[in-house]
Amino acid sequence: MTGWIEGLLALQDWLVILMVPLGVLLGVAIGAIPGLSATVGMALFLPFTFSLDPLTGLVLLLGIYNGACYAGAIPAVLVRTPGTPSSAATTLDGYPMAQQGRAGEALTISLVASVAGGILGTLLLAFFAPLLADYALSFGTPEYFAIAMLALTIIASIGGGSIAKGFVSAAIGLLIAAIGFDPIAGFPRLSFGDAQLSGGIQLIPLLVGIFGLAEALTQIERMIASRHERRRIGTFSMGRNWLRRLAPTTAGASTIGFATGMLPGVGGDIGGYMAYNEAKRFSKTPETFGEGEPRGVAAAEAANNASNMGSLVPTFALGIPGNTQAAVLLGALLIAGIQPGPGLFNAAPDLVYGSFVAMTLAYFCLLVIGLAGIRLWIRVIQIPAAYLWPLVIVFCVIGSYAVRTNVFDVMVTLAAGVLGYLLTKGRYPVAPLLIAAIVGPIAEENYRRSMILHDGSFVWLLQPLTAGILLLAVASLVFAVLRHRKALAAANEPPRPN
């Protein structure tokens, strides 16, 4: 309880409170533009937080996260292009609703469901994260190694597409993480005698390049003068009996989304699809899904917002990022000199509980800002790309330069941007690279410490919790391989004659 009081007291600072609507506003503007995902937006605005105190910076980034997550639904509904990956499932019913002249209704439903899912997710986060952190206080190096391995296997195998490519991406991330002084002996490695490389690759320039610059290169390659077709928006009302129609779906989808989000590496897009499928399965009229069913929009949006909150459980409680956006938040905390993990709840309760309260406030702000500016956000997707993407590159340069006022970091961003672009062209997922770069050192350090502490014996792998988590990692890998083979078989199956 004292943690909550400290959190509330921390929010008495007017600057922290100001960051809530500001972050939400920025997030909505970012999420509404296809290509500018929540991760890119958070990476671009990270340098803004350097001069702020940790809670103020964290609240700004969380506001962007929440705002962008909702706003991804705007282009998903209007132009069938999810503004952020987590809104992918929203296109399934949102776009058909727009085609029927019910875009306004779909946008209002997506907003209300996002807010409901987000608030429910925040409450569940505030309940589960301290419990997990308390439990994790008893974890030793074997358990941390096992959790890091679980994160690596899930992240590399669940991103969709080729599992091998996911693992290649993760291996590159591990390699990048290995550059510099090793965590136990302090010897330089993979630095080729270069003083800058010996210091290691900083996380922020890496993620700014992998997400921001790589996306800018992709968009600049595709750049054609496109005009979005003007569509009849229709009424913004959600129709009669909306609460009775949508509340059960929203509540169920939020729970599924939150539970999915807690698994390291599972993003809102997977949570959204899972909740959508369950809403369809439990519906008395499943045939209406995919044809402009409001419950489909509500399920997808509630789930992806709740999933984002779920992803913050391992981030706060274990210091292991739940998804790529959480990795950016983790980076912001590390830059501020704060070590996320179970100790954080006792070391900085004002930061943890203050951010929980701020996230709830952010969702109420989102409701007001979303409803008040819904017609304006529709116009945001028409911002000319010719101005936007060069400016994104400038922000990438500022963001990486500002970390240590060092041109070397900007070079890292450029190299990471080119690498991210090439990986994207080859359909290699980039998220495993970033998360492996964060989780890799945790896995390595805890593995080596476990070996030293147990005199070179592997007996620590058989401790019940460690073995259980490692078995989960193997199971997730087997599950992913089977799922992938099934998808390949379905794709190769010849079409049935009519």
Add this chain to the structure above:
Amino acid sequence: MRSAERRGSVVPPLLTLALGVGVLIVAADIRPGMLPNDPGPAFLPRVVGVALIGLSLWLMWDREPHEGLPRGAGLIRVVMTIVLTTLYLMTIEPIGFPAATALFLLCQMWLIGIRRFAVLATMPLLISAGTYALFRFALDVPLPATRIGGLLL
């Protein structure tokens, strides 16, 4: 299979294989750890090297579709953007952030297809000055200044 597609399927596994072998070679020169039973600083690079070699074989077998590199105008835009960004970061300290950013934006906007003189003459300067003022003065992010004559911007 078209030659470009065949090349696209073979090049990534070969690059992965080369990277894995290269990592193992470099890892061989890393000093061993000093603590007893420590797998050592070379442990992670070795694991990654072996994993990359294994993954290269998996990639050869597992031929997933890929987009391939761009061609024509798209390729020129990407390559020129990388060149311009490289020049931008090389000039950011010698000539300062405002001047380097304005020059970069001017070239980049022209590259993307903006040809209106009024836009090219004003937008890069306005954006550059605006972002510099925002970061340097409002957010206290230290960006290199531009010196024009005796005036420090």
